[in-house]
Amino acid sequence: xxxxxxxxxxxxxxxxxxxxxxxxxxxxxxxxxIRPPAFVGAYPDYATxxxxxxxxxxxxxxxxxxxxxxxxxxxxxxxxxxPVVFWLGKLMQPGLHVVDAGGHFxxxxxxxxxxxxxxxxxxxxxxxxxxxxxxxxxxxxxxxPAEVNFIDALSDGGAADxxxxxxxxxYLDRPLAEMVAELPSPPRHILLNKVATREGAxxxxxxxxxxxxxxxxxxxxxxxxxxxxxxxxxxxxxxxxPSLSRRIGTHPGLGASTSMGxxxxxxx
Numbered sequence: 001x002x003x004x005x006x007x008x009x010x011x012x013x014x015x016x017x018x019x020x021x022x023x024x025x026x027x028x029x030x031x032x033x034i035r036p037p038a039f040v041g042a043y044p045d046y047a048t049x050x051x052x053x054x055x056x057x058x059x060x061x062x063x064x065x066x067x068x069x070x071x072x073x074x075x076x077x078x079x080x081x082x083p084v085v086f087w088l089g090k091l092m093q094p095g096l097h098v099v100d101a102g103g104h105f106x107x108x109x110x111x112x113x114x115x116x117x118x119x120x121x122x123x124x125x126x127x128x129x130x131x132x133x134x135x136x137x138x139x140x141x142x143x144x145p146a147e148v149n150f151i152d153a154l155s156d157g158g159a160a161d162x163x164x165x166x167x168x169x170x171y172l173d174r175p176l177a178e179m180v181a182e183l184p185s186p187p188r189h190i191l192l193n194k195v196a197t198r199e200g201a202x203x204x205x206x207x208x209x210x211x212x213x214x215x216x217x218x219x220x221x222x223x224x225x226x227x228x229x230x231x232x233x234x235x236x237x238x239x240x241x242p243s244l245s246r247r248i249g250t251h252p253g254l255g256a257s258t259s260m261g262x263x264x265x266x267x268x
Contacts, residue, residue, distance in 0.1 A: 037249025099160035102168030106148035124157035197221035
């Protein structure tokens with residue numbers, strides 16, 4: 001049986017698994033495992049996407065195989081980091097407490113430390129249990145600066161002056177407001193970066209990272225920005241990151257995402 005016949009015979013099953021009918025041609029073949037794309041499937045919410053992730057692969061960063069992935073890459077300074085560096089520099093003062101939610105192994109601390117006087121401030125990182133375990137082990141080996149404070153829960157680090165969430169929002173399985181509510185008090189400043197957005201309805205796809213397929217949320221931009229203002233924050237600045245635009249290989253008709261960054265200040 002030729003490859004075209006295999007794809008045709010499996011079309012119904014694949015379309016059912018990804019929630020929305022697949023594009024023709026290469027979209028179907030890639031979804032079937034022949035050169036699988038980075039993003040597969042389109043679902044209305046995080047839970048539905050996770051339910052459709054392959055059962056024999058990890059579907060969360062809370063996994064010992066996935067937790068240490070891309071440490072060196074994420075520890076580098078990238079062009080999309082500069083707006084965050086700019087605003088942190090504006091807010092910098094001795095004793096400032098930055099809570100880095102989803103901060104992995106303190107990778108932003110490592111990336112920013114040559115540009116900002118981070119020795120003068122407190123930097124706490126909160127992440128999933130497997131990531132925190134691996135990051136503490138890396139810190140003991142000397143691979144992570146001793147100045148980074150790893151916390152298991154957002155409530156553990158005390159009040160935050162700045163909440164940083166860089167690259168977290170697309171993987172967050174709950175509303176941002178719910179996460180912020182776990183802090184002892186609302187931070188005056190929030191810096192969000194690499195937020196995947198689109199003009200249409202929110203879509204959650206499955207991203208391939210190493211051996212994993214992780215739910216990846218692309219939010220309706222207008223609704224997300226309303227959420228930010230409803231939380232009591234003013235959007236003081238926003239920026240677009242063209243190089244982080246993404247397309248879902250199996251659903252090209254949905255168009256490309258727009259990666260956004262935001263500096264938010266709480267209304268007094």
